[in-house]
Amino acid sequence: MKLITEGNINSYYLQTLCMLFFPRAKFSNTETIGPDTPVAIVKVTSMETTAYAEASLTMGERTVIKYYSEDYKPDTPKGNTDSIAGSKAFFAAATEFCKYNPPWGILTGVRPTKLAFDRLESGMTKEQAVKSLRADYLLYPKKAILSVDIAKYESKIIKNYTEKDCSIYVSIPFCPTRCAYCSFVSYTTPKLLSLIPEYLKTMMTELKLLSSLIKDLGMNVVTVYIGGGTPTTLDEKQLDTLLSCIDGCFDTANLHEYTVEAGRADTINKEKLKICKAHNVSRISVNPQTLCDQVLQNVGRMHTVQQFYKAFDIAKASEIPHINTDLIIGLPGDNFNIYSSTIEKIVDLSPDNITAHTYAAKKSSALTVSGSELFTEDYRELAKCVDYTQIITKSSGYVPYYMYRQKNSAGNLENVGFCKKGTECIYNILMMEEVHTIFAVGAGAVTKLTKNNKKMIKRVFNPKYPYEYLAQDREEEFKKLTETTSSFFDI
Ligand code: SF4
Structure with a gap:
C-alpha cells in the first residue's frame, strides 16, 4: 500500500x-x-x-x-x-x-475504557460519555456503551482500593509445549524445562526480598496472581514449595484474591489443585481456547476437548471458589458455527468468569511466520463472533467487567472478561486500570510503581528470558529495585 x-x-x-x-x-x-x-x-x-x-x-x-x-x-x-x-x-x-x-472507529489504543473513565470522572453521565466517545472516535454505539458500562463496573471495584494497597505478579515462563499462535517467551523444550528448580529457587529469593520491601513501605498486599506461561507446568512438589514460600511472604489467608492461571488442561490434575486449595488459592483458569479438536490441532495446542472437560471437572471438584475459562476468536479452522457452539457449551458449564480474546497476530509466532493466522480476513465474521459472545453471556447472567485490546488484534476487535456479578477478577481490573502498584517477580516480570492517582507510573523490568534472569545476582538486582522504589515513593 x-x-x-x-x-x-x-x-x-x-x-x-x-x-x-x-x-x-x-x-x-x-x-x-x-x-x-x-x-x-x-x-x-x-x-x-x-x-x-x-x-x-x-x-x-x-x-x-x-x-x-x-x-x-x-x-x-x-x-x-x-x-x-x-x-x-x-x-x-x-x-x-x-x-x-470498523466497529471501534478510529480508536486504536489498547485501553478503550480509559477514555470512558476520563469522561465519567469529568462529570459526564453515561449518555453523555457514550455520545462523546462516538463523536470523538466514531465508535459504533454498542462499543461506546460497552466501554462506559465496563468503566462503571470497574469503578465500583476500584473505589475499594488505595495506593497503600498493592498486588503481586509471579511469573512462571514455562509451558509443556508451544502453541502456534504464541510468541510469549515461554520455555518449552526438555532442556529448558530442566531449569525450573533453579528458577524457582532464585524467584523465591526475590519473593522474600520483596516481602521485606513491602513491609518497609507499609503497603498492604491485596491480590496475588501467578501467571505464565503455564504455572501448572510445575510438578506437585514444585507447586507446593512455591505456594508455601508465598504463604511465608504474604498473608494469603486474608488476600482479596489469589489466582493461579493453570491454563492448559494437559497440566492440571487433582493433586495440584488440592495443593492450590490448601494454600488459599481462590481463582483458577482452565483455558480451552476452543472446543473443537481440529482447531486445537491447527494451533498446536497439545490437548483435546475431552481433556479440557476433565480438567474443568477437577477444577470444580477442587472447590477453589472461582474458575475462569479463556477463549480465542479467529483461530485458523474456526468459523462462526464452530465458535458459537464453543461459547454455548462454555456457558452451559457455567464458570464464574469467561474471557473472550480476539486473535492477535504476534510477529514471531509460528502461525504468523507461516502466514496462516486467521480463519477469515472478513472482519465482519469475527465481529459476529464477538457480538454473539456478548449476547449469549448477557442472556446467561454474565456482565462484561474488563476489557483491553492487543496490538494487531484482528479487526481491531476487543478482548473482554465476563463475570457473574461479584466474581470478577480483581487483579485484572487493578492491573488494567493502573490503580495501584503491582510488584512482579520472575523472568519477563514488569513491576509497575504507581502514585498520585495514576499520574506517576514507573516500570521496572526484570530480564525477559529465564536464562538471563538466572545469570544475574538477584540480591544485587533487588537492591536496585529497592532504591528505585524508595526514591519513587519518597521514603
Ligand atoms: S500455553 Fe499459553 S503461554 Fe504457553 S505456549 Fe500456549 S499460549 Fe503460549
Missing part, C-alpha cells in the same frame, strides 16, 4: 488505520503502483481555529475523496487535532471505498 501524507499527521497511526481496511498492507514509498495497490493521500491544513483535512483512496480506476474539519479545543494540542482531522477524513474515504465500517 502507498500512503502519502501532508501536514501535521501521525503517519504511524494512519498506517494502523489503513490496516483496518487492508489487513496485510505493507507500506513502501518505492513500491510500483499496480491496479491492486491501494493509494491513500491525506493532507491536513492548519488554519487559525480549525484543521481542514482531505483524504483520497484510489485503487485502479476507482477513487473516493472525503473532507473533514475539526475545530481546535483549548485543552487539546493542535498537532493532535490535525492528526485526528486527517484520520477522520481517511476513515470516511476508506469506509465508503471498502464498504466496511
Whole structure:
C-alpha cells in the first residue's frame, strides 16, 4: 500500500488505520503502483481555529475523496487535532471505498475504557460519555456503551482500593509445549524445562526480598496472581514449595484474591489443585481456547476437548471458589458455527468468569511466520463472533467487567472478561486500570510503581528470558529495585 501524507499527521497511526481496511498492507514509498495497490493521500491544513483535512483512496480506476474539519479545543494540542482531522477524513474515504465500517472507529489504543473513565470522572453521565466517545472516535454505539458500562463496573471495584494497597505478579515462563499462535517467551523444550528448580529457587529469593520491601513501605498486599506461561507446568512438589514460600511472604489467608492461571488442561490434575486449595488459592483458569479438536490441532495446542472437560471437572471438584475459562476468536479452522457452539457449551458449564480474546497476530509466532493466522480476513465474521459472545453471556447472567485490546488484534476487535456479578477478577481490573502498584517477580516480570492517582507510573523490568534472569545476582538486582522504589515513593 502507498500512503502519502501532508501536514501535521501521525503517519504511524494512519498506517494502523489503513490496516483496518487492508489487513496485510505493507507500506513502501518505492513500491510500483499496480491496479491492486491501494493509494491513500491525506493532507491536513492548519488554519487559525480549525484543521481542514482531505483524504483520497484510489485503487485502479476507482477513487473516493472525503473532507473533514475539526475545530481546535483549548485543552487539546493542535498537532493532535490535525492528526485526528486527517484520520477522520481517511476513515470516511476508506469506509465508503471498502464498504466496511470498523466497529471501534478510529480508536486504536489498547485501553478503550480509559477514555470512558476520563469522561465519567469529568462529570459526564453515561449518555453523555457514550455520545462523546462516538463523536470523538466514531465508535459504533454498542462499543461506546460497552466501554462506559465496563468503566462503571470497574469503578465500583476500584473505589475499594488505595495506593497503600498493592498486588503481586509471579511469573512462571514455562509451558509443556508451544502453541502456534504464541510468541510469549515461554520455555518449552526438555532442556529448558530442566531449569525450573533453579528458577524457582532464585524467584523465591526475590519473593522474600520483596516481602521485606513491602513491609518497609507499609503497603498492604491485596491480590496475588501467578501467571505464565503455564504455572501448572510445575510438578506437585514444585507447586507446593512455591505456594508455601508465598504463604511465608504474604498473608494469603486474608488476600482479596489469589489466582493461579493453570491454563492448559494437559497440566492440571487433582493433586495440584488440592495443593492450590490448601494454600488459599481462590481463582483458577482452565483455558480451552476452543472446543473443537481440529482447531486445537491447527494451533498446536497439545490437548483435546475431552481433556479440557476433565480438567474443568477437577477444577470444580477442587472447590477453589472461582474458575475462569479463556477463549480465542479467529483461530485458523474456526468459523462462526464452530465458535458459537464453543461459547454455548462454555456457558452451559457455567464458570464464574469467561474471557473472550480476539486473535492477535504476534510477529514471531509460528502461525504468523507461516502466514496462516486467521480463519477469515472478513472482519465482519469475527465481529459476529464477538457480538454473539456478548449476547449469549448477557442472556446467561454474565456482565462484561474488563476489557483491553492487543496490538494487531484482528479487526481491531476487543478482548473482554465476563463475570457473574461479584466474581470478577480483581487483579485484572487493578492491573488494567493502573490503580495501584503491582510488584512482579520472575523472568519477563514488569513491576509497575504507581502514585498520585495514576499520574506517576514507573516500570521496572526484570530480564525477559529465564536464562538471563538466572545469570544475574538477584540480591544485587533487588537492591536496585529497592532504591528505585524508595526514591519513587519518597521514603
Ligand atoms: S500455553 Fe499459553 S503461554 Fe504457553 S505456549 Fe500456549 S499460549 Fe503460549
